[in-house]
Amino acid sequence: MMPTIKDVARIAGVSTATVSRAMISPDKVSEKTRLKVESAIAESGFSPNVMARNLRRSESKTVVVIVPDIANMFFANIVRGIQAVALQAGYKVLLGDSIHTVEQAKVYLDLISSKQADGVISLTAELPKEIRQGTTIPMVMACEYFPSFPIPTVRVDNQLAAKNAIEYLVSIGHRKIGCISGPKQNPICVARKDGYQQALEQAGLSLSEQAFEEGDFSFQSGYSAFMNMSNHEDMTALFCFNDMMALGAMKAALQQGVKVPDDLSIVGFDDLAFAEFASPALTTIRQPQEEIGRNAMKVMLKRFNGDRVNFDTVISTQLLVRSSTAPPKT
């Protein structure tokens, strides 16, 4: 049997309360007894039962992170950022894969009411409707969000990022810039499309004369979108709303004998580890994933502390120009 605080108290010749104090706030205990307790702990191999502690303090020191798809690389580094900050603050991270379903998300949200978690960081907006009306659950959203969502959010400026990417393409001479978007009702996609359109208009181009397809963020959908693209005869550049679709489109292009970047420049969004490894290496908009994660957890911690939190933390993106973009052939 594992030794308990009682055993330590007996060995050290003090009360359990003193042992507890020696662990939690060593300064509230005399140097001498602290040492006695410490050696008693070492001698017995005692390790506090965190469940009992948490029960008593009615907290769990755990945050749940809801990801829509654990196998989607984009989330991995965000989770890593969250973990880093959480661990340092003495919190554990319970990773919940909602598999893009509201039901699964609910399962993880319920961990709050059963006191198994103190807060939730959601990387998906696929959440029960009730939540959207506002909730008392300590919650932070990252990346995904709803406009005017009454919940603190950490995200990038999707509109600006898209605008910058298009401005870059325009600046190196492109005039026919197609687009493969994500699901069009997704707020992220709305913002990106806005930025895309804005940059076009600024350059005297119009959205309506560009090739435009909608995908679902998957590699496969990028591939199909490219294959199905109409109005792309003189398209010299293609902006994709994420890297996976960009990679899918790139593969489709290659298969069709379209050379990247000679015949077609391709720009992605996210900067997955793989973007760099593609052939050619993908020009993309980097979302600093770890930083987003770290910030989300920081907001969570503030919320736990009762501090005032920013309801909208915007992390800056960066256009990484690699080998998939080049000026159009005249």
Add this chain to the structure above:
Amino acid sequence: MMPTIKDVARIAGVSTATVSRAMISPDKVSEKTRLKVESAIAESGFSPNVMARNLRRSESKTVVVIVPDIANMFFANIVRGIQAVALQAGYKVLLGDSIHTVEQAKVYLDLISSKQADGVISLTAELPKEIRQGTTIPMVMACEYFPSFPIPTVRVDNQLAAKNAIEYLVSIGHRKIGCISGPKQNPICVARKDGYQQALEQAGLSLSEQAFEEGDFSFQSGYSAFMNMSNHEDMTALFCFNDMMALGAMKAALQQGVKVPDDLSIVGFDDLAFAEFASPALTTIRQPQEEIGRNAMKVMLKRFNGDRVNFDTVISTQLLVRSSTAPPKT
């Protein structure tokens, strides 16, 4: 304040013991009281405090999964498999990223002694030395292992898988089959190399006359290994110990003007989602990741139940022939 079991008991007009029974073993309670309790639970919005329950039963219903690198896609689907089985059995999964360090791994192992977790599934062998001597911690290894490790392991037959891959290359006419291995002290790599060598010898070829480089499983190392490869003048095929390195080598080959598969066939190991998406699509040995995960968790559950467990569960692999391999040009 959240309602407790007492509130429910009061509303239902029964004792807390009965409420508890009604939840845990409804058959031990009369139909009538069961219904009373159920409606009282609904009325109050009660949700049991799992920490209190766990404290009382001294279990946590949580397993920790230690991964060496959360951003490594290979592990994602294994974790997903673990989650699926765990959830169904009422267990939570705490994901611990050890970042390839023994210290971090220790942090997660300590969750056991502090009663925050009931068991550990480790996807890495980078563990404290003490553990290797055997441990009382309920533990299961997946993929990685130590030979004659006194801990239940779920893995693939690395030797056989490698052998099959080489036999396939031989069967379509290859005679000069290079290899990019992983860290050579890694048991997995030892096994794969054995299989490689065995198949060569069986075909009347010798290891010593093949190009051979060692990498560290990263994309970058695959790339460099290819660039540094000596004795590869007439090499027509290349076997890489994982997909990441295969993809790295493929990129290097492309850059050198070596056409895949025309000039060089490339075979990987793992079957990452990306293997299929590469250009050309990568021929590789599929490790059924989810299945490995599911099995690991099943072994864990058996262990929890006190059932006898298999100390070595071997999951079968499959050679997926895609577009990166072809007969050599004569």
Add this chain to the structure above:
DNA sequence: GTGAAAGCGCTAACAA
């Protein structure tokens, strides 16, 4: 079938 009561291991008033 149900209730009373003890107690899981810990922390936090309150006293001393």
Add this chain to the structure above:
DNA sequence: TTGTTAGCGCTTTCAC
């Protein structure tokens, strides 16, 4: 500075 005591919310004997 330290000890005494109560109790976090639940489950589980042991009676009835």
